[in-house]
Amino acid sequence: MELPVLNETPAASAGGCSSHSCGTSDDQLGHLSDEIRAKVENHPCYSEDAHHYFARMHVAVAPACNIQCHYCNRKYDCANESRPGVVSELLTPDQAVKKTMAVAANIPQMTVLGIAGPGDPLANPERTFETFRRLSDEAPDIKLCVSTNGLALPDSVEELSKHNIDHVTITINCLDPEVGAKIYPWIFWENKRIHGIEGARILIEQQQKGLEMLVAKGILVKVNSVMIPGVNDQHLAEVSKTVKAKGAFLHNVMPLIAEAEHGTFYGVMGQRGPTQDELMDLQDACSGDMNMMRHCRQCRADAVGLLGEDRGDEFTLDKIEDMEIDYQAAMEKRKVIHEAIAEEMHSKRAAKEEAAAKHAAGKKLNTRPVLMAIATSGQGVINQHFGHAKEFLIYEASPDGVRFMSHRKTDLYCSGDDTCGDGESVLQRTIRALEGCEAVLCSKIGYEPWDMLEQAGIIPNGEHAMEPIEDAVMAVYKEMAAAGKLDEVKDDQRATA
Amino acid sequence: MALKIIDTCVNCYACEPLCPSKAIYKAEAYFLINPKKCTECVGDFDVPQCASICPIEGAILDAQGLAINPPGSLTGIPPEKMAEAMAELQAH
Numbered sequence: 001m002e003l004p005v006l007n008e009t010p011a012a013s014a015g016g017c018s019s020h021s022c023g024t025s026d027d028q029l030g031h032l033s034d035e036i037r038a039k040v041e042n043h044p045c046y047s048e049d050a051h052h053y054f055a056r057m058h059v060a061v062a063p064a065c066n067i068q069c070h071y072c073n074r075k076y077d078c079a080n081e082s083r084p085g086v087v088s089e090l091l092t093p094d095q096a097v098k099k100t101m102a103v104a105a106n107i108p109q110m111t112v113l114g115i116a117g118p119g120d121p122l123a124n125p126e127r128t129f130e131t132f133r134r135l136s137d138e139a140p141d142i143k144l145c146v147s148t149n150g151l152a153l154p155d156s157v158e159e160l161s162k163h164n165i166d167h168v169t170i171t172i173n174c175l176d177p178e179v180g181a182k183i184y185p186w187i188f189w190e191n192k193r194i195h196g197i198e199g200a201r202i203l204i205e206q207q208q209k210g211l212e213m214l215v216a217k218g219i220l221v222k223v224n225s226v227m228i229p230g231v232n233d234q235h236l237a238e239v240s241k242t243v244k245a246k247g248a249f250l251h252n253v254m255p256l257i258a259e260a261e262h263g264t265f266y267g268v269m270g271q272r273g274p275t276q277d278e279l280m281d282l283q284d285a286c287s288g289d290m291n292m293m294r295h296c297r298q299c300r301a302d303a304v305g306l307l308g309e310d311r312g313d314e315f316t317l318d319k320i321e322d323m324e325i326d327y328q329a330a331m332e333k334r335k336v337i338h339e340a341i342a343e344e345m346h347s348k349r350a351a352k353e354e355a356a357a358k359h360a361a362g363k364k365l366n367t368r369p370v371l372m373a374i375a376t377s378g379q380g381v382i383n384q385h386f387g388h389a390k391e392f393l394i395y396e397a398s399p400d401g402v403r404f405m406s407h408r409k410t411d412l413y414c415s416g417d418d419t420c421g422d423g424e425s426v427l428q429r430t431i432r433a434l435e436g437c438e439a440v441l442c443s444k445i446g447y448e449p450w451d452m453l454e455q456a457g458i459i460p461n462g463e464h465a466m467e468p469i470e471d472a473v474m475a476v477y478k479e480m481a482a483a484g485k486l487d488e489v490k491d492d493q494r495a496t497a
Numbered sequence: 498m499a500l501k502i503i504d505t506c507v508n509c510y511a512c513e514p515l516c517p518s519k520a521i522y523k524a525e526a527y528f529l530i531n532p533k534k535c536t537e538c539v540g541d542f543d544v545p546q547c548a549s550i551c552p553i554e555g556a557i558l559d560a561q562g563l564a565i566n567p568p569g570s571l572t573g574i575p576p577e578k579m580a581e582a583m584a585e586l587q588a589h
Contacts, residue, residue: 064511065552068571074552075507090508119509126514185573188550191515191542260582268574268582 036220036249053341056112057103059096060089061127065119066151067187067203070265071226071256076118090118093130095317101139102320105330107311108337112166114145122152129159136164141331145169147224151187151203153210157217167220167249170207174232175239177201182231185265208246215247222250227274227282228266229256240286251286255279276408276435283406348380355470359401365478367486369398371405372473373434373458375442382464382472386445392434395469397477402470408433431456439480441472499532500545500565501558512547512557521547 065074091099104110113135115121121128132144143166148156150170160168174180180200187199194202214221223243225236232239240251256273258266265271274282373392375384394405410430427449434440440458443465453460464472480486499520502512506527513521513528518541520534530547537560538545548557548565554572555564568576 063509064550065509066511066550068552070573073572074509119511123511186571188511191546191549192544193549261586263579263582265572265574268579 053109053345054111055107055109056114057100057110058114058116059091059099059131060118061091061093061096061131062115062117062121062124063090063119064123065149066123066189067120067149067199068185069149070183070185070271071228071258071267073263073267074119075263089317091317093127093134095320096131097134097138098325099315099317099320100135100142101325101327101330102323103315104139104142104334105323105325105327106314108330108334109341110142111338112143112145114147116147116169120149120152121146122148122156125152125156125159129163132163132165139327139331140164141334147171148210149203150207150210151189152206154206154213157210157213157219160214161217161219165219167222168214169222169224169252170211170248171224171226172204172207172211172239172243173225173228174200174235175204175208175242176235177204179232179235180204183226183228208242211243211246211248221248222252223248224252224254226256227253227279229272229274229278231271233274233278233282236282237285253279253283253286276406276433280406280436352470356401359474365399365481365486367399367477367481369396370439370477370480370486371396371437372476373408373437373440374469374473375440376469381466381468382441383443383466386440386442386449386460386462389430389442392437392440393469394437395473397473402473402477427452431458434458439476441469441476498537498539498560499535500530500537500547500560501532501562502528502530502547503556503558505553505556507553507556509552511550511552515546515550517541517546 065072068074100113115128115131128146132146135142135144142164144164145166145168146160147169148171150172153168153170173183177197177200180203181197184200184203186193186195187203188194189199189202211221211223221243223239225232225239227233227236236253240253243251256266256271258264258271258273260267260270372395374382374395375386375389376382376393377384389410391407391409394408396403396405410426410433430449431452434453434456437458439461440453441461441464444462445453445460450460461476464475467475477486502521504527508523508527510523510528513523517538518534518536520531520536521528522531545557545565551557551566552571554566554568554570557565559565568579
């Protein structure tokens with residue numbers, strides 16, 4: 001995905017919908033209080049439309065970890081908060097501050113700096129807090145966030161509350177130590193390595209205590225969970241309910257990524273990840289209890305740029321060494337650009353609400369919901385060739401309107417050659433990623449994928465190029481309804497009406 | 498009486514701040530233990546600290562040259578299963 005080209009004053013909104021929840025009020029942040037909403041609406045990781053306008057970056061300053069997870073191989077970065085099989089360039093706090101300011105000056109959309117690894121940030125308190133301390137002083141317009149496994153969290157809450165910390169993410173995979181023992185083989189605690197259920201019990205206690213302490217301090221908490229079929233999948237709805245009750249504002253359920261070549265316990269032992277359907281069913285089961293985050297792309301811990309892209313190569317250590325940054329001047333420029341973006345986002349949101357009201361006033365259909373996949377490179381319109389799409393946005397159309405469900409990658413952590421996935425072709429893999437969808441909307445599509453999609457029961461559609469996503473999805477839905485394709489109730493129907 | 502870090506160390510820094518004798522230092526390629534300073538934590542802790550947090554099996558050796566964390570002891574992956582998976586990958 002390319003960064004949108006931003007002039008000092010962005011062009012006025014073209015109208016129509018931007019990229020989510022058109023025609024319905026239940027967007028991801030809909031249940032939040034105004035105060036929390038104001039805090040996160042410009043955060044690229046939390047708001048589906050903000051990620052088209054704002055960017056985040058992570059700096060790899062925290063190499064040490066204090067626990068072992070079965071989805072992680074410590075020869076690489078953290079496979080949960082970062083990406084499996086990848087080693088990021090470790091930075092000193094000084095290098096991290098320099099890099100952050102260089103990126104912020106050159107990519108004004110960059111509003112959030114995160115520390116997520118490669119180990120556990122709070123197991124490296126000196127490096128992590130030195131970075132936060134300096135950025136709070138030297139670049140006060142950047143929001144800071146941190147991800148942790150929670151083991152050292154209670155001891156860090158006081159220090160975290162002193163900095164410009166926007167929110168903390170805790171990875172909580174379980175509440176039951178017996179489940180935990182199947183995920184965490186050991187922890188390092190009070191100068192000993194503690195294995196099994198006892199280690200998991202301590203970790204869970206610390207996570208829950210840390211969550212409560214952060215909430216008491218008024219610091220926003222997001223909870224990440226890795227969905228591991230047969231291990232914690234049945235347990236995560238309870239996790240969701242509990243963390244919501246304790247005050248976490250968002251729950252992000254992510255699919256396990258496990259391949260033998262990552263050398264992780266789950267990868268080598270053949271533990272499978274969830275299917276797209278299983279993941280969405282669990283997200284739906286949890287969403288009754290709280291806000292679910294549906295557009296996490298499980299980006300790299302050292303990623304730079306808008307969600308789904310990485311411009312890290314432009315800011316390597318040797319390159320930032322040569323950059324002269326006048327941060328005061330940069331901050332003024334950033335302020336002007338941020339205000340212009342906010343104005344554009346608000347006008348798009350207003351247009352979307354108007355479209356939703358119009359839809360609500362119309363005659364209501366009595367048809368089943370349908371999932372559609374969208375090829376887009378951003379801006380809330382259908383503007384990508386099927387074969388160029390590295391990911392699809394999944395929308396659900398129903399009589400209540402159109403809502404954004406999730407992203408699906410076509411090349412999730414795969415080099416894309418023919419040797420992986422038992423010789424499955426890229427096209428076959430793409431079609432498998434679209435499981436459960438009944439239509440795919442793109443700007444153009446070739447003959448071969450057209451035929452294969454039809455055979456898989458997915459209708460290819462290139463007739464809505466450059467149209468706003470929500471409008472096009474609703475138009476296709478109405479065509480399907482008019483053609484009588486939506487009358488029968490399918491077994492795998494998603495209950496949302 | 499000293500422990501030793503070998504070249505499978507992944508430079509995660511976890512051990513360095515825990516050493517009560519300040520015997521661990523970052524060398525060019527990976528961390529090393531100064532054998533003159535290392536006490537194996539005797540008198541300070543019940544177990545050697547570096548070997549208790551190190552996540553890499555086989556990376557720290559005892560005075561006899563034996564791995565303190567042998568294959569399978571930290572990841573839970575049976576060594577034969579790991580060998581099987583690696584052979585499988587090599588075959589591709």
